[in-house]
Amino acid sequence: MDRFVSTFTNKIDAKGRVSIPAPFRAVLERDGYASGGAGGIYCYPALEAPALDAGGERLAKKIDGLLAGLPDYSDERDELSVALYGDVQVLAIDGDGRISLPEGLRAHAGLSTQVTFVGLGDKFQMWSPERFAERRERAREKVHQTRKLFGAGNRLSSDEDDGSEGARG
Structure with a gap:
């Protein structure tokens, strides 16, 4: 590696x-x-x-x-x-x-x-282990929020590609 x-x-x-x-x-x-x-x-x-x-x-x-x-x-x-x-x-x-x-x-x-x-x-x-635990938690929260945004963007992109989801809802 x-x-x-x-x-x-x-x-x-x-x-x-x-x-x-x-x-x-x-x-x-x-x-x-x-x-x-x-x-x-x-x-x-x-x-x-x-x-x-x-x-x-x-x-x-x-x-x-x-x-x-x-x-x-x-x-x-x-x-x-x-x-x-x-x-x-x-x-x-x-x-x-x-x-x-x-x-x-x-x-x-x-x-x-x-x-x-x-x-x-x-x-x-x-x-320091304590400060990193806090940093890791903040990073995971941000990634969780960002992932939701990416997920929504990906659904929109795939919906536009095949039209299937867009027609349903």
Whole structure:
């Protein structure tokens, strides 16, 4: 698999270290990160959530792509660069698959004793378990509402195609 998927909760030890879930480490390795080698994962405070965004080279390339779409030296490009790259910390993965979470990142996400890792495809997020439970519930409610809208739109489209439902009601 080449995407970050699923949700895992791991403990933070007394030194601020936490194990990255094995499936996430496997994605990072395929993404160009070699365990025990130079470099690390990119991690920064999420822009609109009390969470941390993290990933490998694919995430960095995505950020580069966002920035490339903005005019050089524009305020928008500079602000996005500061908000993303300015706050990035490159976290090394040790031989046991752990990262050390700096205090500033832990404070932003409200992390104390546990971290919930959430796969989001090209990146993953780290949340406090309690905050993520709330976030997951909000997301499911929104999806439920959106699904109703999509369902209505799909019925209308299929009704127009064959005319059968439209004639009945």
